[in-house]
Every structure is written in structure tokens, then in C-alpha cells.
Amino acid sequence: MVLLDQIVHQLNSELDIHSYGSDPGFSRFIPAVYDPLQFDWTSVFENEFAQLFNGLMLRGSAEVENVFLAVFPTEDVLTRFIDESKEGDLLFMHHPLLMECGDPNGKSGRGFVPIPEKYLLAMKKKRLSVYTCHEPLDYHQRLGTSIAIAQTLHAKIVDGYLPNEKNQNLILLCEIQKTDTDQLIETLKDKFCIPYVDFEGKQLESIETIAIIAGCGDKVDWMKEAEKKGAQAYITGEIHCHIDNEYGRMKYSQMLAYVPNTTMSLIGVSHSASEYLVMRTLMKSWFEDSFSIQTVLLPQEQWWL
Numbered sequence: 001m002v003l004l005d006q007i008v009h010q011l012n013s014e015l016d017i018h019s020y021g022s023d024p025g026f027s028r029f030i031p032a033v034y035d036p037l038q039f040d041w042t043s044v045f046e047n048e049f050a051q052l053f054n055g056l057m058l059r060g061s062a063e064v065e066n067v068f069l070a071v072f073p074t075e076d077v078l079t080r081f082i083d084e085s086k087e088g089d090l091l092f093m094h095h096p097l098l099m100e101c102g103d104p105n106g107k108s109g110r111g112f113v114p115i116p117e118k119y120l121l122a123m124k125k126k127r128l129s130v131y132t133c134h135e136p137l138d139y140h141q142r143l144g145t146s147i148a149i150a151q152t153l154h155a156k157i158v159d160g161y162l163p164n165e166k167n168q169n170l171i172l173l174c175e176i177q178k179t180d181t182d183q184l185i186e187t188l189k190d191k192f193c194i195p196y197v198d199f200e201g202k203q204l205e206s207i208e209t210i211a212i213i214a215g216c217g218d219k220v221d222w223m224k225e226a227e228k229k230g231a232q233a234y235i236t237g238e239i240h241c242h243i244d245n246e247y248g249r250m251k252y253s254q255m256l257a258y259v260p261n262t263t264m265s266l267i268g269v270s271h272s273a274s275e276y277l278v279m280r281t282l283m284k285s286w287f288e289d290s291f292s293i294q295t296v297l298l299p300q301e302q303w304w305l
């Protein structure tokens with residue numbers, strides 16, 4: 001058993017959540033999905049979370065026996081957490097909301113989706129805790145979402161771009177052992193445990209420099225910059241936005257206009273799988289090493305959704 005306050009204190013300091021201030025994404029998305037439902041999220045979520053949109057979101061009992069790790073609060077993830085946990089257990093996630101980005105071989109996504117109230121009530125009733133960390137985890141110099149991908153691919157980080165105010169880069173430029181597009185796709189399917197990738201661009205015989213950005217890397221400017229810096233492959237969660245709204249269709253058409261001109265292989269492994277990797281590797285070890293606590297991984301039933 002470890003005290004929740006001890007875990008929260010150590011997470012807050014390791015992830016440095018206070019210095020980041022209010023999360024630029026979720027400070028907009030959380031009100032945007034809950035306010036139209038007349039759901040009083042400011043009284044359900046912890047006070048500090050309602051300001052930072054990172055950190056302890058739901059506070060349960062004082063003692064934690066197991067830490068569960070997931071990337072998004074999908075219904076299957078929440079069901080398993082509620083069923084398999086003991087009172088006081090903690091769910092650590094990268095996102096406080098589900099984001100459906102769409103399946104390149106299937107249905108379009110709905111974008112941001114709130115946690116259904118019945119799950120919030122069930123977690124409260126069982127006195128469970130939830131902690132989420134978005135931007136500070138993406139930029140973290142040792143536990144970062146893109147750094148986890150680089151490590152898993154045995155890629156050597158040689159450069160980066162899109163720095164924040166702390167001069168930490170969001171996108172990593174890496175060298176890998178020479179491969180080709182087909183082999184690289186097979187490796188990615190294996191490492192991310194996904195049935196298929198989303199692919200655009202050129203089929204290359206020699207790839208030694210890659211750009212890595214976990215999550216939604218579907219921005220043409222970021223791809224152009226990777227190309228300028230010598231990347232032959234661009235690996236991200238989403239190379240296309242498959243969200244069924246105006247924003248999604250606008251992003252999709254911008255990408256389609258760029259694709260014929262790119263010199264790179266553009267490979268998407270799904271937003272979910274690209275950011276679940278850090279949970280399976282670096283964050284799992286961090287919890288186990290920091291607290292000698294039991295961890296439980298909660299992979300999603302579907303990565304492309």
C-alpha cells in the first residue's frame with residue numbers, strides 16, 4: 001500500500017505539471033464536451049485539475065494498492081478498471097477524455113467524447129482515483145511519449161524541433177539501422193500490436209533517418225520540416241484526420257494536397273497505440289521503481305477508433 005498523496009506529490013514533481021500552467025488542449029476540450037451536457041465538471045473533478053487540466057482528476061481513498069495504466073478513457077478501459085480494481089486504486093492516463101480519430105479502414109471518429117456519467121459515478125462510489133497528464137508527458141525528457149517510441153525502435157535521437165518554452169522538442173529526429181518501408185511497417189505493427197498502419201507517401205528502399213511524433217502528427221508543416229531535416233520516414237499516431245466534422249475534413253484535404261509531393265514514407269500507427277507505448281514501457285517501470293507498487297496495463301480493445 002502506498003499513500004495516494006505520496007504518489008500524487010511525486011507525479012506532480014516528476015512531470016512538473018505546475019510549471020506548465022493550464023494545459024492548452026484540455027483547458028478547451030473539457031469545457032467544450034461537458035458544458036453542453038450541463039454537467040458540472042468543476043465540482044466533480046479536483047479543484048487543481050479544473051485549473052491545470054493535468055494532475056489528480058478524481059480523488060478516491062487514501063491508500064493505493066494497484067496502479068492501472070491506459071492512454072484514453074474508453075468504455076472498455078473504464079469497465080476493466082472499475083471491475084478489476086480494489087478501493088483506492090489509481091488509474092493513470094495520458095488523456096482525460098476519449099478522442100476518436102477514426103479508423104482508416106473503417107468508421108470515422110467523433111473527435112472528443114466525454115466520460116459517460118455512469119463511469120464517473122461508479123469510480124466515485126468505489127473510491128477510485130484518476131490522474132492524467134497530457135502536455136508535460138509529451139515533452140518529458142526521460143518519460144516522454146515520443147521518447148518511448150524512439151527507445152522501442154532502438155532509434156538514436158540526433159535532433160528535434162518544435163521546442164516549448166523550456167527548449168524541449170516535441171518532434172524527434174532519429175537515426176535507425178537501415179531499413180526499407182515494408183520492413184519498417186512490419187516492425188511498427190509488431191511493436192505497437194496493431195493490425196495495420198495508415199500509410200501515405202513514398203515506398204523507399206533505404207530509410208535511416210526518421211521523425212517521431214506520438215499522437216496527432218497530421219500537420220503538413222511538421223512533415224515538411226521533417227523532410228527538410230533529412231527524414232525519410234515520418235512516424236506518428238495519425239497521418240490523417242479521420243474525424244467526421246468540418247475540422248476533420250479540412251485537415252484531411254490539406255494532407256491529400258501534400259501527399260503527392262512528399263519524399264517521405266508517412267506512417268500512422270493510431271493515436272491510441274502511439275501513446276499507449278509509454279505506459280507499457282517507461283511509466284510502468286517508473287511506478288514500479290518509485291513505489292514497489294503493482295501495475296496493471298489496460299490496453300484498448302481497438303486501437304483504430
Ligand SMILES: [Zn+2]
Nearest residue numbers: 215216271275
Ligand atoms: Zn494524444
